[in-house]
Amino acid sequence: MTYDFYVGLWENDEDDLKEELKKTENRRKSQRIRNAKRMLPRFFETRFSANWYSKTKEISLFVKICEENDERELLKIGYDEYVLRYLSTGNGVLRMNDDWTLEIGDGSSIFGSIACPALLLPTRNSFLLSIKFVLQKPFISKDDEGFYIHDNPVSKEKVFKIPYIRASSWKGNLRWAFGKANELHEDDERILRVFGNKKGEEASENLRKGRLYIYPTFFDQISLDIINPHDRTTKTGKNPITLEVVPKGRRGDLHLLYVPFDKIGEDEREIKKEIETDLLFLCRAIRALLTEYGMSAKRTSGYGVAEMGETAFKSILLREYEKYSDFEELVSALSGKCREFVSRGVRLNE
Amino acid sequence: MALDRNTIQIKTLTPLWTGDVKGECNEVKETGIIGSLRWWYEALVRGLGGYACDPTNSDCKFNYKEYKRTGKIQDGLRDMCDACYLFGCTGWSRRFLLEIGNGNPVYKGTLKVKCDRRGWYLKGGLYDSLNARILNTSQEDRQDTVREDYRAIVISLLEFISRWGAIGAKTQQGYGVFSLNPSETGLSETELPRVLTNGSRKRISEQKHLPHIEEIFVWKVNFRNFEVKSIPQWGNFTYNRGIDDDMSIGPDILQFLYSKYDFVPTSPLFRYRLRKSLKQSFNNSDLRHFMMGFMGIGGSPRLRMEREVYEKMGSKIHVSHLYKKGDLHEMRIWAWIPKYVLLNSNGRVRLFEKHFRTSTNSILNTLSGEIRKSAEEIFAVENPSVVCWNFDVAQKRVVKVEIPENESYQETGELK
Numbered sequence: 001m002t003y004d005f006y007v008g009l010w011e012n013d014e015d016d017l018k019e020e021l022k023k024t025e026n027r028r029k030s031q032r033i034r035n036a037k038r039m040l041p042r043f044f045e046t047r048f049s050a051n052w053y054s055k056t057k058e059i060s061l062f063v064k065i066c067e068e069n070d071e072r073e074l075l076k077i078g079y080d081e082y083v084l085r086y087l088s089t090g091n092g093v094l095r096m097n098d099d100w101t102l103e104i105g106d107g108s109s110i111f112g113s114i115a116c117p118a119l120l121l122p123t124r125n126s127f128l129l130s131i132k133f134v135l136q137k138p139f140i141s142k143d144d145e146g147f148y149i150h151d152n153p154v155s156k157e158k159v160f161k162i163p164y165i166r167a168s169s170w171k172g173n174l175r176w177a178f179g180k181a182n183e184l185h186e187d188d189e190r191i192l193r194v195f196g197n198k199k200g201e202e203a204s205e206n207l208r209k210g211r212l213y214i215y216p217t218f219f220d221q222i223s224l225d226i227i228n229p230h231d232r233t234t235k236t237g238k239n240p241i242t243l244e245v246v247p248k249g250r251r252g253d254l255h256l257l258y259v260p261f262d263k264i265g266e267d268e269r270e271i272k273k274e275i276e277t278d279l280l281f282l283c284r285a286i287r288a289l290l291t292e293y294g295m296s297a298k299r300t301s302g303y304g305v306a307e308m309g310e311t312a313f314k315s316i317l318l319r320e321y322e323k324y325s326d327f328e329e330l331v332s333a334l335s336g337k338c339r340e341f342v343s344r345g346v347r348l349n350e
Numbered sequence: 351m352a353l354d355r356n357t358i359q360i361k362t363l364t365p366l367w368t369g370d371v372k373g374e375c376n377e378v379k380e381t382g383i384i385g386s387l388r389w390w391y392e393a394l395v396r397g398l399g400g401y402a403c404d405p406t407n408s409d410c411k412f413n414y415k416e417y418k419r420t421g422k423i424q425d426g427l428r429d430m431c432d433a434c435y436l437f438g439c440t441g442w443s444r445r446f447l448l449e450i451g452n453g454n455p456v457y458k459g460t461l462k463v464k465c466d467r468r469g470w471y472l473k474g475g476l477y478d479s480l481n482a483r484i485l486n487t488s489q490e491d492r493q494d495t496v497r498e499d500y501r502a503i504v505i506s507l508l509e510f511i512s513r514w515g516a517i518g519a520k521t522q523q524g525y526g527v528f529s530l531n532p533s534e535t536g537l538s539e540t541e542l543p544r545v546l547t548n549g550s551r552k553r554i555s556e557q558k559h560l561p562h563i564e565e566i567f568v569w570k571v572n573f574r575n576f577e578v579k580s581i582p583q584w585g586n587f588t589y590n591r592g593i594d595d596d597m598s599i600g601p602d603i604l605q606f607l608y609s610k611y612d613f614v615p616t617s618p619l620f621r622y623r624l625r626k627s628l629k630q631s632f633n634n635s636d637l638r639h640f641m642m643g644f645m646g647i648g649g650s651p652r653l654r655m656e657r658e659v660y661e662k663m664g665s666k667i668h669v670s671h672l673y674k675k676g677d678l679h680e681m682r683i684w685a686w687i688p689k690y691v692l693l694n695s696n697g698r699v700r701l702f703e704k705h706f707r708t709s710t711n712s713i714l715n716t717l718s719g720e721i722r723k724s725a726e727e728i729f730a731v732e733n734p735s736v737v738c739w740n741f742d743v744a745q746k747r748v749v750k751v752e753i754p755e756n757e758s759y760q761e762t763g764e765l766k
Contacts, residue, residue, distance in 0.1 A: 084372065137449070226371040227381050232392070232404040232560045233692050235643075235664030239406075242371065292485070293447065300438070300487055302380040302449035 013047055017062060021071050032070070033077055040078025041085045052087065053161040060149040079149050080224055080242060088223040088247060096220040096251055125268065125275055126259045127315035129282070131327060133252055133290055133306040138225055138245035140297045140304070141169060154222055154244040163246050165217040165295065170254070171195065173295055174214070174285055181288035182281045193262075194278055211278070213257040223247035245303075252306075254286065272317060279318070280334040287331070357483045358505060359531040363673040364613050365456045365475025366518045367525040375475055377452045384448060386517040386526070388437045389561070391507055393686075395432045397563030397743050402433035404560060410434040412441030436500065445500040447485040453478035456611060457589070461603060463618040464586040470618040475525055477611050482508075505530075514568045514739065514748065515684055516670060522643065524617030524671035527682065559692035559699050563741040567714060567751065568684040571725045573734040576672075576679050578608045580730035585619045612674035616681070620669045620724055624683075627720040628713075637706040641666050641685070641713070667717070672729070679729075683721060687713055711753070714738065718753045 020043055024032045048055040059079050066072045121128065141155040157164045175195045179186050186198070196210030225245045228237035258278065263271045287308065289295050296304020311327040324330035367375050368382035392402035403410050410430045417426030430439060438444035453476030461472040486500045509530055511517055516526030581604060589603045608614050621642070628638045643665030667685040674680075687710045690699045703709045718738060725734045738751040 080371070224371045225379075226369075228369075229406045230385065230389070230664075231406050232389075234661060235666070236662050293487075294449075298381075300444040300447045301384060302447070305449055 013058075014062065016047060017043065018071075021074060032074060036074040036078045037081040040075070041082035044078065044082045045086055053156075056149060057147065060147055063149055064147075076149060083222065083224050083244070088221060121314065121316060122257075122259050123261070123264055125263060125271060125315075125317045126257065127275070127279065127313065127318055129256045129258070129279070130312040131254045131286060131290075132309040132311075133254065134309060135246065135248045135250050135252070135304070135306050137294065137296075137302050137305045138223070138248050139165070139219070139250075139295070140225070140243055140245050141165065142297065143244075150242050150244075152241065152243045154246060157216065157218065163219045163222050165219075165252070167214045167216045170214045170217070170295075171212070173289055174212075174282075177285040177289040177293065178281060180293075181284040184281075190278065190281065194258075194282065209261075211258055211260050211262075212282075213259065215255040215257075217252040217254055219246045219250050219252055221247055221250055251309075254290075256282070258282075268317060275318065276334060276337055279321075280331070280338050283327070283331045283334065287327070356485050356501070357481050358508075360450070360480045360482050360508070361529045361531075362453065362477050362480065362527075363529060363675065364516075364527040364671045365477050365525050365611075366453060366480075366528070367473075367475045367520045368518050375473065376455065378450045378476060378480065380448050380450055382518050383450060384437070384444075386511070386515075386521070387504065387507055388433060390511050390515060391436065392433045393561040393563045393566060394507075394510070394741075396557060396560060397565075397741060398746065399743075400432040401557065402560075403431045403557075405434070405437075405439075408434070408439065410439040412439070414441055436503065443487065445487060446504050447483070447487050448504070449483045451481040452476070453480050456607070459589060461615060462588045463615065464588070465584065465619055465622045468622055470523070472523065472615055472618070475520075514566075514682075516668065516682075521670075522665040522668040523621070524615060524669060527670045527673060529675070558690040559688060561686050561688070564743045565688050565710075566684060566686050566741065568682060568739045568748075569718065569721050569736060570739065571681045571683075571721060571734050571736050572678050573725070573729065573731045574678060576729050576731055578604050578614060581614060581616060581619075581728060584728045585616075587615075614672045616672045616728060617669045619728055620681075620683070620721075621665075621667070623724045624667060624669070624717065624720055627716055631716045632706075632708055632712075634706060634708070637708065639663070640691075640706070641687075681725075683717070685713075685717065714751070714753050 020039055021036075023039075024035045027035075044055055044059060048058045056079070059075060059082075063072050063075050066075065139154070140152075143153040143155045145153050145156070154163050155166060155169075156162060175191060178184065178191055178194065179188065182190075184191055192208060192210075194210055194212050196208055197206075222244055223246070225243045226240050227243065228240040230236060231238045258275070260271065260275060263274075290306040290308055292305075293299055294302065294304030295306065299305075308327050310325055311330055313321050313324060313330060315322065321330060321333060324333060366378065368377075368379040369375055370377075370379060388405070395402040408431075413426045413429045416428065417423060419425070427435065427442075430442060434442065436445050456474035456477045458474060461474075463470045463472060484501050484504050508517075512528055512530050515521070517528065518526040520526070587603055604614055625638060625642045628641060629635070632638070640663065643663050645662055666687070667683065670682045672679055672681045688702055689710070691702050691705045692699055693705075718736065722734070722736045725731065725736065738753060739748050740751045741747070742749045
């Protein structure tokens, strides 16, 4: 389901918008741009659909059918200013409440923190790990939306069009970070048991589902960023590239559910070591991914780095770790336990 | 950002500018810094005989098909230049990660500098000891990966730029000069050139008109004792407060900036005098606009040179503000004086001296003379040290330049 089917341009709106653009028709370009920045965001906010995403679609539609290059350019400038003025400030999109639930414009609350009593875990040896984080640098991830006013929209959830990190993105990046942070080869058995087979191994006989279930992360604002590559001959910017981003300072949740389905019925004392090891390695991977490498496109340019916050851990078998609400304390406790394994001859890093 | 073993410190000597989507600078944007790094890296690579594409018009890519066929990374790298190998291109990610902490704004309004009837508006920029985290991002465990310490290369590059150039945007207007924590170790002076052109992959000949390191000349002006109050006689400095008033800045803006941030925004004064000097020494407006940059002429964004038309062009002469470095006061001016000029039709390239009827030596002579004279007058100092430096490709290091006698260009077209 997309909003494209429900987007249309009313004749009145189209006429009014053209009238707005014509107001500075014979003025200098700088004045036309100033007018676009001042008038168009207000026009978009008050005239087009109430829903913000439909609004952007209507603007996109108008840009596509617009014949004049100047008008197209002014609309894009007006849209950018609309994002910076309204959507970046949290007005008109969503609101993140203090309890980290997301609220859409009509007040309905969705996508709150996953409240999962331990008894509802799938198996005794499963665990649920939830980590709150705050972006220190903007987050970028390109949407696969084709019909949009510019070329680089941030990824949005399919139905409600809320900016989010796809679960598949989390999985791929966590898999990479799991190997990097724990110095494991990409074919290591521990990676395989947590994440499953690599892509492209469908024909292999050694097929195996991973134990980890990953949920998407939702955000509540979008903003814009810009990159301006410079021509080497003239040393001037040629074609600035506008990117839609989730701005820094926004909060998100990472939820992971670990279900060792292949160990059901086995001796819990034996599998507990394996689960603790997996949990420790996973925590190291999450810490490396969020605080060192960044969870975003363009992360080599510093995007996507985050600061970790409150942690929630739920498990029946590993109940002793539920008391840790600080991530580093949880990792410390796990490291201590795993050092015990090592001293007893259990090798972790093979 | 906490300090760890991957973090180095970048100390700004003049404010750093990286513009955002609103045209302001409230935080450091790494993409702007990486762009500067890449520009200097390309100039070094080309000067040392390697090949570096223009990334705004490049077909460099990782040849995945070839890599899949042979299983060797080197085969996939054949369609990639030396600069894209480090900084990334289609199918090949950057070999390092850079994250820089945020600095503090110098001031929130605009400083207007007037000299004669000309005026310039200088926004604040950022100033601080910035923590920069640099990590290798390549996978060491992959076979056939060319293993280099990319972090050391980037640090060496930063060290080089900290001595001879500037980073970020608006470097021609004085921004972006910095120093590095001296305990950092990159590659030595002899190792860096070797690494830059290690196994040059792709080679295309036509890059003569792009920046080469041997075409870049750096003047460093040094002196000790100096009075800030001597400067206003050459320029009128007015601080226009922005929406967020910074009440701590009084009417004596220059003294405030010098006392608090150890720099004085003198770049516009020097640039004005250099432009005037080029105008007086060479009866050639095209040359002046080509070297000092232009936005447009007579309301038109284009400059017509010998029937060739140029779009808006950035300045090839970058003038820093005056800054304190230990006990000394210093400013640096670096200029790219190309040997070849790209004419704007069908990629034709022509010798600079033939196109502008003058030589590199003449320009060096004029600039050197004006820099010394301006430093003496604007800063009211006697006999400041003015030394010109240039990268010697044969020796693979930066050496002092002895400015030769001025040359004249006669109507026959021959340089004398």
